[in-house]
Amino acid sequence: MVQYIAPLDLSFAALSDPTRRGVLEQLGRSDASITDLAERFHMTLTGMKKHVSVLEAAGLVVTKKVGRVRTCRLGRRKMAEEAAWIEQYQQLWTARFEALDEIVEELKQRELNNEPDPK
């Protein structure tokens, strides 16, 4: 089976790590080098480089090396797909729980009328 990796797989996986969420927030305030980020998150350069690579693979970060410094910036992806997926889920969720609420409401009414619970 040729495994097509959905962008959602990569971005949600990228977001599942607190260090990477922190890096995104940081880059939202200002661009940063690998060294900057490694220091801020108490990690080796190599370790931070890997996190940045994961974010880059997900399209959330872009980097450019000038001289010896690699500068990291936010990528072009505004996470629109991710937001859309969650919003669609929330619609399903709401519909589902409204359906449940109706049932609960019906049971309450039966109880008030002293009708038997229909097993």
Added chain:
Amino acid sequence: MVQYIAPLDLSFAALSDPTRRGVLEQLGRSDASITDLAERFHMTLTGMKKHVSVLEAAGLVVTKKVGRVRTCRLGRRKMAEEAAWIEQYQQLWTARFEALDEIVEELKQRELNNEPDPK
């Protein structure tokens, strides 16, 4: 270091797998047993049980066993935190790119006025 696992870690990790996203969508339409889900996603019972456990740990699904059947339903979490995180990120993102746009705009103006590029 006592590792506090943020709810976002668990839910984003849960969402990073297409099978689990599919299960959530399915449960948005109707409750289902482990067997139902295993069949729909072409997987062993044991395999599906693990996915459901991951979703349950993230609070996205609840299950209840009646007789021999374990029924899975959507959990109470509407992924509000997840949506909020992404929305906050999108605000940062927009601000960041508007800042960049201003710089580009300024450069354009200079070009029009034939001013030198200030190094």
Added chain:
DNA sequence: TATATACTGAACTAAATGGTTCAGTATATA
């Protein structure tokens, strides 16, 4: 030119993931 800085790649590690099979247990059904 010598030294310090910034990164990179390979190799290693421990743990987690996503699946499987196999051998149960508990519950329904004929």
Added chain:
DNA sequence: TATATACTGAACCATTTAGTTCAGTATATA
């Protein structure tokens, strides 16, 4: 009571992840 169904747990497996160290390379700086 015998059989089929639904799940469960343990064990295994290959791969990925999240980090490390170590040994480089390339670039600045004194």
